[in-house]
Structures are given as C-alpha cells and as structure tokens.
Amino acid sequence: MTQQTARIEFNGAGEAAETRHRTFVATLEDSPGVLNRVSSLVRRRKFNIVSLSVGRTHIHGESRMTLVVDCDADTARQLEAHLRKLICVLDVQDISHEPCLLRDLALVRLRVGARERMEVFQLLEVFQARVIDVQPTSMIIEVTGDPTRIEGLAEVLRPYGIEEMVQCGAVAITTGTSGAAATPIR
Amino acid sequence: MQAKSEAKQQRSAAGDSQPKATSERAGARVVWEVLCEEAVDVIFGYPGGAIMPTYDALPEYPIHHVLVRHEQSAAHMADGYARATGKVGVVLATSGPGATNLVTGITNAMLDSVGIVCITGQVASNLLGSDAFQETDLSGVTLPVTKYNFLATRAEEVAPMLRKAFQLARSGRRGPVLVEITKDAQMGITDYAAPDMSPVVDTQLPPPPSAEATDAILEMLEEAERPLILAGHGIIAAEASVSLREFVDKTGVPVASTLLGLGGLPASHPRALGMLGMHGEAWTNQAVQHADLILAFGMRFDDRVTGKLSTFARRARKVHVDIDAAELNKNVKVELPLQADIGVALEQLNARIAASKGRFTPWRLNAWHEEIEANRRAAQDHSTASEPTDGQLRARDVLRALWEVTAGDATLVTDVGQHQMWAAQCYRLEQPRKLITSGGLGTMGFGLPAGIGARMGRPKGEVWIVAGDGGFQMTAPEMTTAVQEGLDINIAVINNGYLGMVRQWQEMFFEKRYISTPISAPDFVLLAQAHGLKAFRVTSRDEIKPAMEAARAEPGPTLVEFRVEQEDAVYPMVPPGKSIEEMIRRPKDAEGGDDSERSSQNRGER
Ligand SMILES: Cc1ncc(C[n+]2csc(CCOP(=O)(O)OP(=O)(O)O)c2C)c(N)n1
Ligand SMILES: [Mg+2]
Numbered sequence: 003m004t005q006q007t008a009r010i011e012f013n014g015a016g017e018a019a020e021t022r023h024r025t026f027v028a029t030l031e032d033s034p035g036v037l038n039r040v041s042s043l044v045r046r047r048k049f050n051i052v053s054l055s056v057g058r059t060h061i062h063g064e065s066r067m068t069l070v071v072d073c074d075a076d077t078a079r080q081l082e083a084h085l086r087k088l089i090c091v092l093d094v095q096d097i098s099h100e101p102c103l104l105r106d107l108a109l110v111r112l113r114v115g116a117r118e119r120m121e122v123f124q125l126l127e128v129f130q131a132r133v134i135d136v137q138p139t140s141m142i143i144e145v146t147g148d149p150t151r152i153e154g155l156a157e158v159l160r161p162y163g164i165e166e167m168v169q170c171g172a173v174a175i176t177t178g179t180s181g182a183a184a185t186p187i188r
Numbered sequence: 189m190q191a192k193s194e195a196k197q198q199r200s201a202a203g204d205s206q207p208k209a210t211s212e213r214a215g216a217r218v219v220w221e222v223l224c225e226e227a228v229d230v231i232f233g234y235p236g237g238a239i240m241p242t243y244d245a246l247p248e249y250p251i252h253h254v255l256v257r258h259e260q261s262a263a264h265m266a267d268g269y270a271r272a273t274g275k276v277g278v279v280l281a282t283s284g285p286g287a288t289n290l291v292t293g294i295t296n297a298m299l300d301s302v303g304i305v306c307i308t309g310q311v312a313s314n315l316l317g318s319d320a321f322q323e324t325d326l327s328g329v330t331l332p333v334t335k336y337n338f339l340a341t342r343a344e345e346v347a348p349m350l351r352k353a354f355q356l357a358r359s360g361r362r363g364p365v366l367v368e369i370t371k372d373a374q375m376g377i378t379d380y381a382a383p384d385m386s387p388v389v390d391t392q393l394p395p396p397p398s399a400e401a402t403d404a405i406l407e408m409l410e411e412a413e414r415p416l417i418l419a420g421h422g423i424i425a426a427e428a429s430v431s432l433r434e435f436v437d438k439t440g441v442p443v444a445s446t447l448l449g450l451g452g453l454p455a456s457h458p459r460a461l462g463m464l465g466m467h468g469e470a471w472t473n474q475a476v477q478h479a480d481l482i483l484a485f486g487m488r489f490d491d492r493v494t495g496k497l498s499t500f501a502r503r504a505r506k507v508h509v510d511i512d513a514a515e516l517n518k519n520v521k522v523e524l525p526l527q528a529d530i531g532v533a534l535e536q537l538n539a540r541i542a543a544s545k546g547r548f549t550p551w552r553l554n555a556w557h558e559e560i561e562a563n564r565r566a567a568q569d570h571s572t573a574s575e576p577t578d579g580q581l582r583a584r585d586v587l588r589a590l591w592e593v594t595a596g597d598a599t600l601v602t603d604v605g606q607h608q609m610w611a612a613q614c615y616r617l618e619q620p621r622k623l624i625t626s627g628g629l630g631t632m633g634f635g636l637p638a639g640i641g642a643r644m645g646r647p648k649g650e651v652w653i654v655a656g657d658g659g660f661q662m663t664a665p666e667m668t669t670a671v672q673e674g675l676d677i678n679i680a681v682i683n684n685g686y687l688g689m690v691r692q693w694q695e696m697f698f699e700k701r702y703i704s705t706p707i708s709a710p711d712f713v714l715l716a717q718a719h720g721l722k723a724f725r726v727t728s729r730d731e732i733k734p735a736m737e738a739a740r741a742e743p744g745p746t747l748v749e750f751r752v753e754q755e756d757a758v759y760p761m762v763p764p765g766k767s768i769e770e771m772i773r774r775p776k777d778a779e780g781g782d783d784s785e786r787s788s789q790n791r792g793e794r
Binding site: 035038039042046076079080083084086087089 | 327328331332335336356512513514516517518521
C-alpha cells in the first residue's frame with residue numbers, strides 16, 4: 003500500500019492559480035474494473051481530462067497509466083490524493099515538473115491522389131511521419147511524437163482532406179537514471 | 189446448538205496449533221470462517237436465492253444473525269453497531285433487489301466514514317453479464333459509494349477478498365466495503381487455512397507527523413490570541429477524545445464540534461462550545477468568525493458547517509489535520525495541511541507542549557474566553573427572552589427532559605430532521621460514541637435500525653431513539669426486529685404532523701407554501717402495540733417525564749409518541765449559502781397568539 007509521507011505544504015500564490023496541462027503517471031493493478039474506477043473518479047470529481055492511456059508493463063500484474071489533465075496546482079494535488087486513495091492504484095506521481103518524455107501516436111487517413119502524393123511525402127519527412135498504406139485515392143499515415151507535433155502535422159494535412167484520424171493518448175516516462183515512477187511502492 | 193459449540197471447540201483447537209492445518213471447505217463455509225477470524229459475533233441480514241448456500245452453513249458457526257425487515261435497515265444496523273463499538277459492522281444479503289436495497293445504507297456509511305462490510309450473493313459466474321434472474325452489477329452500482337468492492341467468482345477468492353474487505357473497512361479513513369460472491373463460488377470447494385496471525389488493525393495509518401509539522405502548529409498557536417479547535421468525527425473515530433481533552437486543558441483552546449464530533453469533548457467542559465454551523469448556537473458561530481487561528485481536527489468542512497465559504501472564519505489562519513489527504517485543501521484552503529491520524533497528532537502535540545515548560549497556559553487566553561462567555565450570555569438572554577410562553581408541548585422540551593431523565597448518559601440515536609438538530613442542541617453529551625446520527629447523507633429512516641444496531645453492540649446502558657413522524661414511518665417495521673431480538677430500546681417519536689425540517693424551509697424560503705409536507709401517520713401507539721411494544725402518548729408538558737420514566741422501567745422495547753407543536757422551527761439557523769454569522773434567531777414576538785392560532789388550524793391536517 004502506498005502512503006503519503008506527512009508533509010507541510012504552504013500554498014504559494016502564482017503557479018498555484020495557473021491552469022495548464024499536468025501529467026500524472028500511475029501504476030495500477032492489472033485487474034478488471036480498474037480503468038472503470040479511475041474514470042469514475044475523474045467524472046465524479048469533475049477533473050478535466052486531456053488524455054488518458056493505460057497499458058501493461060514488463061511487470062506481470064501491473065499496468066501503467068498516463069493521465070494528462072488541464073487544471074491548477076491545487077486541483078492537481080486533489081487529483082493526486084484521490085488517485086492515491088483508490089485501492090487499485092499502487093503508485094502515483096505528478097511528473098509535470100520532472101524532465102520527461104511524452105509520446106502520442108496517431109494514424110491519419112488522408113484523401114490524396116497520385117498527383118499530390120510526392121508533396122505530402124515531403125511534408126511527412128519534416129514531421130518524421132511514415133506512410134503505412136497507400137490506396138489509389140488515399141493513404142494512411144503514422145506519426146508518433148510529442149502531442150504538439152501531432153497537432154502540427156494534423157494542421158498541415160488538413161487542407162488535403164483528412165478522412166479519419168485516431169490518436170491513442172499520451173504516454174509518459176521520466177528521463178534521467180532513476181525514473182520518478184520506476185519503482186512502485188508496495 | 190450442539191453444532192455451534194462444536195464449531196467453537198474446533199476454533200479454539202485451531203487457535204492452539206501453529207501453523208494451522210489446511211482443510212477443504214465450501215466457499216460458503218469460508219465466509220463464516222473469515223467472520224470468525226475477525227471475531228464477528230453478530231451480523232444483520234436477509235436471505236434470498238443467490239446467498240442461500242452461505243445461509244445454509246450459518247448454524248455451524250457461533251455467529252448471531254439478526255433478521256431484518258428491509259435490507260436498508262441491515263446496513264443502518266451495521267452502521268449503528270460500528271459507531272457504538274468502533275468495530276466493523278457486517279451485513280449479509282442476496283443479489284439483485286436485496287443488494288440494491290442496501291445502497292442507501294452503504295452510502296450513509298460512506299459519507300460518515302463508518303467501517304462496514306456488506307456481503308451479497310451474486311448469480312453463478314457463468315451467468316454474469318447475461319441479465320440472469322436477480323443479477324445486478326452491484327459492484328458497478330456501488331462503485332462511487334463504497335471505499336472498495338470485490339466480486340468473488342471462485343471459492344478460493346472468498347477468504348482473501350473478505351479479509352481484505354475487513355482490513356480496508358477498519359483502516360485509514362474507514363468506510364463501507366462490499367464483497368459480492370457468486371453462487372458457484374459459495375458452493376465450490378477450496379482449501380481453507382486460518383491465518384497464523386490475528387489481522388493487523390490498521391494498514392492505512394499515515395506516518396506520525398514530523399517534529400517540523402507539530403512545531404509549526406505550535407508556533408501558530410503561540411502567535412494566536414483567539415485560537416479555536418473545530419473537532420469532527422475523526423476525534424471519535426481515532427479514539428482521541430482523551431488526547432483532545434488533554435490538549436485543551438493544557439492550552440485553553442476552546443472547541444466547537446461538528447454534528448458528528450459531539451461527545452469528543454464533554455459538553456460540561458468549560459471550553460466546550462457545542463455544535464457549529466447551520467444550526468450551531470450563535471456564540472459558537474461568532475467564535476468561529478472571530479477566531480484568529482482555526483485548528484481543524486478530524487473534520488472535513490462540510491457546507492453545513494462552513495456556510496458561505498468565502499466568508500468562513502475569514503480572520504483566521506488555518507491548520508487542517510485529517511487522515512484523508514484528499515480532504516486537505518478541498519473546501520477550505522488552509523495554511524498548514526497535515527495528513528495524520530488525529531489521535532497520533534494530538535499525542536505528539538501534547539508531548540511537545542509538556543516539554544515546552546510553560547510556553548502554553550490556559551490563562552494566556554483569558555481575554556478570548558471572556559469574549560466568548562460574553563457572547564454566550566448575550567445569546568442565552570436572547571433565547572430565554574424569546575422562549576415561547578404559551579405552554580404548548582415543544583420538541584425542545586422533550587429533548588431537554590430526556591437529557592435530564594437519563595442524566596445525559598443514554599446512547600442517543602436520531603433520525604433526520606428538526607428533531608435531530610434539537611437533539612444535537614439539547615442533549616449535552618459527555619462521552620464519545622454516545623450520539624449516533626446520520627450526518628453526511630442525512631438519511632431519514634436511519635434512527636430505528638441504527639438504534640437496534642447500537643443496542644446489539646452495546647448491551648449495557650440506555651438506548652433512546654429519537655425520530656420524527658416522517659422518518660420513523662420509513663423503517664418502522666424494524667420494531668418487529670427489536671421485539672424478535674428482545675431488545676431494550678426506547679423510541680421517542682416527535683410527532684409534529686409535518687416533514688418538519690422541509691416545512692421550516694418552506695416557511696423561511698418559500699413563503700409558507702407547505703407543499704407535500706403535512707404528513708399523516710398511523711396511530712403510533714396502536715402501531716407500536718401491534719408490533720408488541722409497550723407504548724405511551726404524551727400531549728402535554730407535565731406528561732413528558734412520567735412517560736419517559738415508564739418507558740425506562742420497561743425491560744423490553746417501548747415507544748413514546750410526543751404530540752408536539754406543529755410549526756416550531758429550529759433556531760438559530762444560517763440560511764443555506766449564507767455566511768455563518770448571518771443567523772436567523774428566534775423572533776421575540778413570533779410565538780404570540782397569532783402563531784398558535786395558525787397551529788391549531790393546521791392540526792386538523794394531522
Ligand atoms: C430519505 C430522505 N428523504 C428525504 C429527505 C429530506 N428531508 C430532510 S428532513 C425531512 C423531514 C423529516 O420529517 P420528520 O421525520 O417528521 O422530522 P421533523 O423534521 O419533523 O423533526 C425531509 C423530508 C431526507 N433527508 N432523507
Ligand atoms: Mg415531523
């Protein structure tokens with residue numbers, strides 16, 4: 003069971019009031035209903051989700067969640083405390099202020115014929131995106147990267163005609179030798 | 189009977205040998221084994237198809253089952269039992285309708301942080317998700333109103349899940365835990381071994397506060413001239429009333445209590461200010477608003493306590509100590525939030541105060557005590573001056589008399605409404621766990637079943653249940669349960685012919701449009717007699733005490749109906765959303781002839 007250490011926390015002004023994207027990574031029990039518990043909490047307490055993604059890890063029985071929310075610092079503390087309270091949540095870290103890598107993946111079906119294909123290929127190179135399927139009148143593009151890069155690509159592709167786009171939500175990992183969330187506390 | 193004592197012998201035999209031998213059992217028997225591990229001796233329940241295998245194994249175990257008349261009552265009984273004893277209350281019910289009937293009771297326990305374990309049957313695992321007969325996804329239904337819930341689909345899951353359920357129910361911030369057990373999990377055979385060690389008491393206890401944290405609190409206290417403690421349910425849940433008293437005696441800091449915190453400091457203590465908030469006394473709320481330091485101990489700043497947030501205790505620096513980190517800075521932003529068990533925190537504070545040799549003295553706060561005392565006297569003068577003199581029987585008279593007759597020593601269990609607030613104001617509590625009332629959810633119908641649960645957990649002393657004519661009708665069939673169990677409980681029904689608290693709001697905020705609040709009732713005396721209770725009716729002041737004494741003299745369950753003034757209102761009152769100093773006081777001239785005339789007209793609607 004995770005425990006929060008007793009701490010004194012004085013509310014500073016400034017940063018506390020600022021609403022911005024904040025990133026949490028959590029280690030969860032890999033069992034049925036866990037995602038339901040997290041999403042139920044987020045809905046009931048009216049936290050504003052930007053993205054949520056969950057997947058298995060190298061450790062059997064554990065999964066890892068990355069949750070990006072739009073909120074101020076006080077709300078972030080609340081969310082962290084509420085997540086910690088969930089029995090199925092083994093560990094939570096707010097990594098908004100840690101050096102970390104954030105990656106999202108998108109697949110885009112673009113309406114594009116033979117004439118414009120080369121032009122698009124050149125654009126994709128700039129974004130380090132790849133084409134994974136080509137049809138006479140369309141192609142499917144795969145791009146991974148920081149969520150802002152994906153937004154940027156979508157912007158430049160929009161004029162060609164995006165038929166369909168899927169995105170899986172950001173996953174995050176801290177950089178440096180000891181990952182912030184690398185060692186789940188039991 | 190024989191089987192029961194055999195089971196007892198088996199248990200004690202098993203208790204001697206270590207490590208324990210493993211043997212095969214059906215999941216249904218494992219349920220009872222785990223309850224025995226947890227030293228459960230009474231449970232509250234109602235059978236049905238999906239839980240029948242478990243019921244079938246009951247006679248083999250030394251556990252008493254109280255058959256209720258509605259599953260909601262079973263949850264309230266377990267809740268009342270838990271509040272009276274500090275132990276975990278246990279509920280057993282079937283799937284589907286039995287389980288959904290529990291939901292209100294579970295929610296009540298959740299909102300008031302009471303540790304109960306609810307065990308329900310569930311359809312066989314191969315039928316899950318098929319809308320089978322009496323299949324309800326109770327884990328889904330109760331997800332936001334339980335501390336946690338489990339679904340056991342195999343016999344071998346029963347023991348670990350139930351043990352975990354008990355552990356969670358009594359750890360950290362307590363709460364209700366649900367365990368659904370499919371029919372095949374109850375019937376399947378599994379290995380069972382009693383655990384080697386008795387269960388750990390609290391697995392979610394936060395670490396003790398650091399010296400840095402306690403010193404910071406004491407520094408703030410030293411700088412304060414008008415400090416005030418707000419004591420909540422946490423004081424009682426953490427068994428911290430002795431430590432609180434020590435802290436108060438050493439420092440002289442006065443204490444205002446939340447509804448559920450009442451009894452945390454004896455009402456007769458000179459520093460006890462009674463209840464704060466919506467129906468708090470005027471001088472108590474004034475103290476909150478004048479304080480320059482608030483020490484919030486084991487409470488959660490409910491809106492019934494704070495009134496308008498932006499003006500709440502606005503002159504005060506604030507310290508908040510609570511076991512639940514998610515309560516810190518939730519409603520009221522504080523300077524010093526500290527996640528800790530309040531009992532542990534108070535012990536540490538007391539130790540540091542003792543070591544500080546004279547840094548804190550009660551008389552340091554003399555000026556503050558005098559200010560509060562002056563406000564108290566002024567408020568009391570107002571109350572006395574505005575006390576109605578028409579000789580009508582009023583609910584307040586009944587509750588004051590009850591306090592006198594029982595010497596303030598009864599376990600007082602209330603329902604929800606005006607009578608609840610009068611009980612909180614008039615029945616001055618000297619001990620913790622003696623007031624059992626539905627705070628966070630405000631659940632009408634809670635009183636009688638919670639009182640039965642409290643009685644089961646506390647066989648000694650008096651139990652009085654105070655209910656309104658409305659709420660009492662919600663769970664009145666449990667009178668039969670009390671008779672069946674031969675319980676010595678006394679019920680006071682405060683009959684004002686109205687859903688009084690709602691009527692009061694209609695009077696104050698909806699221009700006296702009394703829509704759907706006049707409520708008729710059966711003849712409560714006949715009803716109680718039909719259930720097998722001794723019953724009395726009181727219609728005038730001079731009958732109050734004799735009727736109470738007659739009820740007390742009776743060894744079995746009794747009911748006293750008090751026909752009280754119909755349009756009485758609870759004062760003072762902070763209108764919802766208003767600042768807590770904006771109290772509505774009892775108008776000095778509102779109870780004249782005009783008013784009693786209106787009452788007698790309405791009496792016909794009874
Ligand atoms: C289950 C439930 N339904 C409705 C309410 C709303 N409510 C709060 S107090 C009250 C009136 C209670 O009337 P009664 O039991 O007669 O007590 P009184 O206020 O008259 O003392 C009502 C309807 C509630 N708290 N609980
Ligand atoms: Mg009433």
